[in-house]
Amino acid sequence: MLAEIGLGALLLAFGAAVSALLAAFGAGLRNREDWLRSARNAALLTFPLLLCSVSALLLALLNGHYQISYVWSVTDPATPFFYRFTALWGSQQGSLLFWSLLLSLYCFGAILLNWREHRRLMPGMIAVTMATLAFFLALSLLLENPFERFWLAADGAVLRSAFIPAGAREPDIARLAATASGLNPLLRHFGMIIHPPMLYLGFTGFVIPFAFALAALASGDLSATWIRATRRWTLLAWMFLGLGLLLGGRWAYDVLGWGGYWGWDPVENAALLPWLTGTAFLHSVLIQEKRGMLRLWNMLLVIFAFSAVLFGTFATRSGLIESVHSFARSDIGFPLFAFWSAMTLIALGLTLWRQRQGLLRDERAFAGLPGRESLFVLNNVVFAALFIAIFWGSFGAPLISEVLLDAPITLGVDYFMQVTPPLFAVLFLLMGLAPLAAWGNSSLRRLGMGLCAPLLLTLPPLALLALAGMRTAEALLAYGLVLLAGMVALVEIIRGARARVRARGEAWPQALRALFSRNRGRYGGYVVHLGVTVIGIGVIGSTLFQAETQRTLARGESLRLQNYELRFDDFSEALANDGRLLRVAAVTLSRDGREIALLRPRIDVFPQQPMTIAGIHSSAENDVYVLLTGHDETGARATFRLTINPLINFVWWGGLLLLAGTLIAAWPQQPRIASQRQDSPLQEVQA
């Protein structure tokens, strides 16, 4: 019954999406208000219908309806409740349906929140979002149906079909349960309940800015309207995508057992590309808002952000790219490629058309360096260079060489570690300089004066890092740039609050609260900069100063790395409730001769494959990451890999700051009272 309900709701959602698309298209062409309302209602209906469909699948997963082939393939009777829930996105069909649900949720929210204010853009917006939704629902219905069931034909053959084939009957559920596959062990991690939804919320969220951009191009209303409608949605999508990337890194760190969190894997990179484009847009859109410039560039960034999402989806879900994160080779590759190409070409064609009409012309020319808008543009150039470098390394070189050369080439970690650090260094430099420059004509003197306090504040933590042993030239340079960018943000926040304290006599907490509530975008942005700085500190430490050793030890023997010593104490085996065999080593970790932790690195042996789970001793200074990588039959000897990851926890803490800053920036601004002054506190004092 659940399969019928889920499939029925899915079919109805597809119908609603198509009718909304047609009605919105017609409303745009004929300027018919009644058609537009009809399109709105149909588009709004897709969300509850898909919620119903996903709920049906979720209930089937939770209750073990193994006749549904998706349930059979991602769960078994031993799968715990928690992982039955995460199994919803554990494989292609379920995750594609979940993806469509999130897409419809964004459409639902965007229509309700923007209906009155941006009515003129609504036909185009609804048409684009519904075209995208209809496409993904068609994939679910025709190629990756999560509600297909197993049937037994009269001749004993097993059939898989959404509807009962003629002459077939239901298989025995108990037998199906006994043969069910169970969830991929790699997906059995608490992070999997939050990482994929965050990533998908990030990916699907970019459809709204894209839809508004296309609506603006189609309607010819290329004033600041579409930018106003777009910015907060971009911020939301950008935040979720950033969180998804960080959580994915944490999952890899905990589950994949290699001691790292970012492997420059093509699928990781595919998710990074729209995030980079979104970051560039969030900066350059400020120039359009404040100065009426970069109108064409902003349009292109929004288009490329969603285009990168579609390409990443194609690369991940088609089987084109071999990766630990990718789905199985699938028939949806070609349709996804065609859809990506079509959407990108249509968007670029519309942009070119409007550009030729002069509708995307800037209102004023650049004042040149070191004006803030020029620094922002340079920051965008670096983002674009990063985009090209990462795209080339992940997809461009392998795909082009496959066509042009006898032997295709691949570019691995070496390439990315050579190309990206200098670009990130320039990015941090610009991140430090831009907030200090004025809009329009600025001066080097102003920049120099502004840099004094941040530079002074940079020195103590830099000295601290140098004293901690991080003294190589490249580390000091990298840390200097990263810290400077963070200190500029910190000083700007302090400067703003101090201005209020002096001008209005407010207490510091009150001044800070008022500062953030009066200009959420700006000061939320500074908190984001602080978050990125903290992440940068973690990335540099754990990349440049990671230390590693491995050895086979007998019980009682030790291995040393830097001032840490690892002693192998014991080995045991146990059976977990879900059927896993746990092979656990007990080890003692000492530092400078003093015992600091007892760790239990282990190997979880699932019927399908073993999984290495690290024992981690975490502190602000570092993670000591211990892997049990092998053992003999009796457990008398075992092999351990000991890795020290300096400052790695800064990566996760920076992620929290990034989240906080984005929430501040995205939070709706309180309407100002007419009598309140409009200028910033700093300007108030300067005035």
Place this chain on the structure above:
Amino acid sequence: MTEATWEKTALAAQRFRGRQRSARRLHFLLAGLLILVASAWLILSGTASGARYFITVDELVGNPQWSGRTVRVSGAVLGPSITWDPDTLTIAFTMAAIPAQFDDLAAALHDSVNDPSVTRLDVVVPDQAKPDLLQHEAQAILTGRLGADGVFTASELLLKCPSRFEEAVPDPAIAGHADL
């Protein structure tokens, strides 16, 4: 006269501001150009030094031009051949060639390990803990060099994650219970 002097001064100041603006724009363009040129150089040099040719076992063994060069090669792991020395932390196994193009990876791996006529390659991976995924019929993707002794020494070992195992065998598993 005074008016003419004033006009001249104003014109000069305007010209100066114009020159200053032009210089600032030029600096901006040069900075942008510098970033673009440096990025292009980084990408090209990174590609030149980081490129690894991805070839098949047959191409590696059959063509002497690849001998001694760092390449990437992919094949199917023969489970019984896997050995791992815990003292030297050295993995050794034999890998069977798989076709460059295939529709079903699982089937290609299965066919390769069960066909004694396909080319086989002995592989050594030094200083490497035994990975979880190093199993019979796993796809190994190795980066390394073929030595004169015909043994491929890998500096990097990637194993195709069988994460999609759930999709590989649903029907046969039930078909095995055809008496239902």
